[in-house]
Amino acid sequence: MNSSRNKANERIASLRSMLCVGLDSDPAKIPALFQSMQHPVQEFNRAVIRATRDHAAAYKVNTAFYESRGLAGMRDLEETLQALPPECLSIADAKRADIGNTSRQYAKAFFEAWPFDAITVAPYMGFDSLEPFFEYEDKLVFVLCLTSNPGSRDFEERIVEDGRPLYRSVLERVSAWQRNGNAGVVVGATKPGLLQELRRDAPDLFFLIPGVGAQGGSMQEAVSHGADPEGRSAVVNVSRALIFPDGEFSSVEQFEAAVNREAGKLHESMIGML
């Protein structure tokens, strides 16, 4: 059995939470009190992790917010990965993929150099661009399927020869390409009806569901429509609405308390459902 998938499902079951904390740690948005520290983003992330640890099944590190600051940002990414709780699924939200010999290097980057449990990848270039990720049988590979943004209309939702949208083809192919249960898909919470339909037709895939909070999706709908028949195999990501709570904070403790309250509320909304 796939150890990353098992870890995630054990955590979901024991905590009764599908919360994935999205560390989209934009330096321009992190509270002023962290700005004077030597490593603002690292300290901010550590505070968020402490504040959410009892409620989170997974953490998702969005590589863009680290690459945007060059080497200093990549150091923050590395430190953040090391600070993630080992009982939670760690996801590199990297949206990578290229021809085979290049994807092999990306897989090495996010499964070895930075040893995440899981990665997000883009399907456009097809099988040989994804195969190097699937070769890691104890990792989880989340392929973009139906995303939460308006642009999903432009290509993902185009109707192909079989009369169905392209993202349905992605779903089917990914199911066929996985090894040892290591495939997942990214399906946005902003389209709950379609989420339900895709989950029904792919009971064996792990779902990463973004779009709750700032993008407008509902946590309860994401959980009820995204979980598999056993109430497992899905995590629901919340980033901005959780890690940037409203208000001014005069201490790290005060900030953590605010994030902890938000995480607690999100957790509570799921407990009865799992």
Added chain:
Amino acid sequence: MNSSRNKANERIASLRSMLCVGLDSDPAKIPALFQSMQHPVQEFNRAVIRATRDHAAAYKVNTAFYESRGLAGMRDLEETLQALPPECLSIADAKRADIGNTSRQYAKAFFEAWPFDAITVAPYMGFDSLEPFFEYEDKLVFVLCLTSNPGSRDFEERIVEDGRPLYRSVLERVSAWQRNGNAGVVVGATKPGLLQELRRDAPDLFFLIPGVGAQGGSMQEAVSHGADPEGRSAVVNVSRALIFPDGEFSSVEQFEAAVNREAGKLHESMIGML
């Protein structure tokens, strides 16, 4: 006018070369003589740059081969970017894209933190995932269209509602979305007939053409089918077949001579065509 596009076109015209040198600098493949140096990849790249500078219109840095070695690799990427000749187009072959606020961070990474002239991006998530890149009016944004790998069949070539393959929709949308002539597409040299067709129907786009050399495409076909009617606005990438010449090398000079010979041959094959 777009300054990156102008720079590339002036270089193509003055040199009569569309050669793009792909720095897919896999440490496992670089000659033994570099391995004992303090920064093997940096020294290897500097040697390749010296050996190709008189023949190259562009350099493409494939981010995967740097990320795969974590922070040390990213330092090599940064040093390599600084060593690129300013008269050549510098391309971050990054294949990024995500929802808008995240793509904004990726654009910042590869246009500001690491100031490349151009980037490759993936279209799957649609307009708002590409818009933040197009907002940089003096850069070039190469959107994956019809790639050189076998997996292009899986999704890129699927027939959509209008009876044509998905990649044709990508081509048209990208033409419409660009600003200030800053859009390009990635079209593989492994399908020369289709390359010719796409170039004919998108005379205003800049073409980045991979697939020559190790992947089997021909340089001459790529140039004759990929150039615009003025013999401009395309670069043809060669990576492995150029930077990893056969043979054993006992000195950097010897290695550079071998790479220089290859680059000269590629250049010569184009001069009469441009």
